[in-house]
Amino acid sequence: MAIDVTKFHQTFFEESLEGLELMESGLLELEVGADNNEAINQIFRAAHSIKGGAGTFGFTAVTEFTHLLETILDRRRSGQAEVTQDAVDVLLESIDVLRDMLSATRDGNELDPADVVDVQARLQELVDRDVPAPDGATVPVPAPNEDAPTTGTDGDTALGTWRIVFKPQAHLFRTGNDPVRILGELAELGSYTVEADTSGLPSLADLDVESCYTVWTIELEGPTEQSAISQVFEWVEDDAEITITRLDTPAAPTAPDGLEASETATDAPAAGTGTGTADAERRTGGERRQAEAAHGAAATTTSIRVDIEKIDTLINMVGELVITQSMLQELAQGNAINTEKLREGLADLERNTRELQGSVMQIRMLPISFSFNRLPRLVRDLSGKLGKKVELKIHGESTELDKTVMEKIGDPLVHLIRNALDHGLETPEVRVANGKPETGRINLDAYHEGGNIVIEIADDGTGLNTQRILAKARERGLVGEDDQLTERQIHDLIFHPGFSTAEAISDISGRGVGMDVVKRNIMDLGGVIEVHSVAGRGSRFRIRLPLTLAILDGQVVRVRDQVFIVPLVSIVESILFDPVLTSSLARGAGVYRHREAAIPVIDLSESFGIPPASDTEGSTPLLVVVEAEGTRAGLLVDDLLAQQQIVIKSLKTNFRAVPGLSGATILGDGTVAMILDVNSVLGLYRQSMPARPAPDAAEPGSTPGHDVEDTAPAGGQSQTVSEPSDEEKGPR
């Protein structure tokens, strides 16, 4: 029965890493001293499946390590030991180690054994300490050799005598386990005598042949370890009571006495000495995870686990689609085509297709908790390190999000949380002095809004220091000496690349560590990030992301004789263009008065160099008011056509990225239409204006009102009309 198990490795690693996440979040929920039965059970089960899997695939180091974990958890599960803060700490650390071990095994890397040995020693210490007294009869786990995890099973184990009581539950046979096989396997460990207790056997009339009534007592003598014995019983340990007892006194490194054990733990492995100092230098779990995540993303192909319900819906829909298809085919074969029926069939087809599309997209959707899960740990570790008291509140973790988007949003989230902790929240003393509660709060919230998902990260810390940001920006020449900026514009400065250097951060009271990178990541996903901050009260970062990257709702517009698609999410409203409300500023740039605000008018035919078509002269143009990054502008189009869902096709695949466009799509008639990237269109428009012409510089500041400043971030209002289209075309 040679089965190639390596093909299951990927699944094992994925499941194990998921299990670790479960364990981690479970551990973080554990309350010291309280009744945590359900949580511990959950952690225990996760640990157990990892151990089982690792055992099956022969990852001995992982098995042994997890076994220790399991023992510790089992004690707490059965109430033999207390859940202490100490224990939780060690367990959390061991999860980091396990994660490292798993990824190292997966990628075939060597793992630094020092970490493993150190944590394993501390786990062992915990195991030994748990034992109330060196009561020989109930010593459940003798310590495995200290170097076992790195070298595998140790060859020269001392001879020992063991008593194993194996009391299977009645349903053992139904699980497909055979005691004979187990006994056969035991024979490999040494010689033994077996005694079967058949007193449980009912009379022949009552006997159920598929039930197991026998209890075996085995006395085994051989050069083996307890872990090896329990491995034999691994598959049945949930379905049987197994007691393994050592009859003779165990040999050297294992010490039954708690005191001695802790001594061995501290001085045995080289790296184990001075665990406290090593610990301080150690990377925090969150950081490790980040490195692991980054590595994992690069090294492995990803797969997705899909709810069976989603698949079933899909199958149902495909079934309906097939029915509709055969119905249509039948219709087409008839001599006289029944238009009415044909129309019905097509309507069905349309519905089927739409539903199918929806369900297929659903497969890619995962709850955002996949991203949020790692944050509590990060907050826990960091707050401890920074000496701050923090409470992290998470809402909306079941909000669903496309997997691709999810993978890319993880790092920016970590970054923002870290920033909030590091720079936003004050130390308890300062907080109390400022009349705030001692414990700082970070709220993490996710919800749907239109076709977007919104993630908010809010803290009640110091907020952004506008004065210092402005001063820094002036110093760096990002803002002119005389420019007046609104508070919002100042806050937006933290996303400027020039602000991301380390120096800037330590100078300004926080915020700015790679915020430009955060922003860029989010923009790459087609999202937007905004910051609202009140000095002394805290800051709130708001990230808006598209639900998926593949499909969007679009408004089809006509510009001259060409058709473009404007993403519906960017459109604020569409209005009739009233020439009376425009005023032409210097050199042709138009400004439109829209709802008490002045917005720039972008003539798409001009930006895209579309020659005028003769027949459109008479028609009334429309103004599509769009918003991107908090900036509004009006796009001048000739007509609004349909609104429809469109599948984004990249232009980069066969051509290249085109400024102003986010891609192309194929319309119902088979032709290609370009999708506007509103952000980039606005950028093109701004760039088409001279950077900062001296005479116009005062203009934006002179107009009062919030919105006006938003619309003219680049300063000058003049435009060189001929440039934007021609320079792209190059000399002819």
Added chain:
Amino acid sequence: MTTITTEFTGTAETGLSTNQYLTFLLGNEEYGVDILRVQEIKGWERATEIPNTPDYIPGVMNLRGTVIPIVDLRRRFELGAADYTSTTVVIVLRIEGETGTRTMGFVVDAVSDVYNVASDHVQPAPDFGSRVNTQFIKGLATVDEKMVILLDIDRLIGLDAVFSSLDVVDDQRSNPSATSPQETE
């Protein structure tokens, strides 16, 4: 001469010294491309214009769900514009570049023939000096007293900055000359 001949057998996947070329007409001239690169030949359909691109790119087309850019070789070689009609032909070619494989359509006047050309019958393009760019000409072959210009389509696209990926839009815009430095031929 030898160097060119060798390079060109090297690119041929047949391993033989004879390569097959699909030839097409542009005005009065006959041009050839490696037939292994030809994906299909299709009739002209209205292409969707891409804003702010040179006029030798009439736009993009839908090739069974893939959006492919179209290059008008007549205009690319500055042979004067021709009207697109239903008989205008688009040759869809596979282009291999540094960044990967792309699929592109090329508008030509008409498809002509398929020739077997022995590699030793290919002569290097004459050097016209700096005024004419011959980098994307593999060589000249004489078939039945006719001369066929063999194109190196990868270089034609690869050397054209219009097709290079635009990572930073700003750079491209601030330096408009970068879009078309090859316009020297």
